[in-house]
Ligand SMILES: O=P(O)(O)OC[C@H]1O[C@](O)(COP(=O)(O)O)[C@@H](O)[C@@H]1O
């Protein structure tokens with residue numbers, strides 16, 4: 048009988064990879080794991096408990112908050128506050144960053160950016176949702192950490208991960224030394240190593256994009272979708288289309304089976320929809336660590352300048368050969384959408 052390795056055991060074991068580690072990051076990952084279990088408990092009985100439906104409030108993105116958005120946000124912030132390793136939390140559900148001003152956190156050096164509940168539109172219909180997190184080390188020394196400490200580019204991340212609340216609940220994360228996945232075993236209440244050293248296939252046969260916005264996409268994206276749909280045995284096309292409406296679920300599938308997930312600019316979202324700091328950057332770090340690729344169609348996501356907490360970005364991410372093909376189509380058919388448009392000038396062809 049193969050011994051299970053719990054997340055806690057794995058984290059401690061991997062601490063040896065970081066000679067100067069004092070266990071702070073380990074404890075921070077532990078705290079995130081604890082909050083994920085609490086949120087998982089509520090999600091699993093969402094239909095029974097008064098936890099589905101609208102919270103009646105709106106976040107800074109102008110989106111109506113779901114009760115589970117608010118609940119998950121509270122649980123992760125509480126776990127990070129009581130854990131003592133986090134000095135600032137940036138959350139999709141909070142307009143401003145939260146400075147953790149407690150005795151236990153006075154020497155904390157980590158900043159956590161979080162999307163507490165990803166795929167909110169799927170909560171009430173029992174489709175897979177997730178949590179996404181990104182961890183940075185503060186740059187400033189002494190005193191209160193500042194906005195500068197928060198607005199770091201994706202390349203500065205020291206860890207990132209997601210939790211998927213699906214047919215099983217998993218936590219997948221990287222600390223820059225590969226990607227590992229852990230499945231929650233409800234009978235022992237522990238995340239157990241189930242997907243060691245995850246590698247995304249260089250090629251995949253599944254594309255994932257909300258084709259409902261097709262007419263609003265740049266020409267290059269339209270051409271790539273057509274490319275995916277053309278009959279060609281040599282390249283196993285047409286590819287299959289899969290889109291759940293939860294970035295975490297669509298990317299988890301791509302990580303395991305190969306594939307590409309895209310959320311380009313549209314007329315409605317001229318800078319893209321998904322948020323750079325707590326959606327695009329952490330998922331890009333994970334996918335790159337698993338051997339894949341992530342860009343906004345022109346530039347590496349992790350290299351994009353972070354200037355605002357809730358900044359948006361276009362994204363195409365997944366199997367390297369598929370992302371490069373899509374980039375090729377954009378460069379060819381939507382060149383003028385290159386850099387200039389991402390500075391806000393939009394001309395949809
Ligand atoms: O409904 P759309 O426009 O396709 O958007 C779906 C996308 O929006 C998101 O739901 C945004 O995330 P949140 O649910 O955290 O706001 C992604 O998970 C998903 O990929």
Ligand SMILES: [Mg+2]
Nearest residue numbers: 162165166326
């Ligand atoms: Mg999200």
Ligand SMILES: [Mg+2]
Nearest residue numbers: 139162164165
């Ligand atoms: Mg969310």
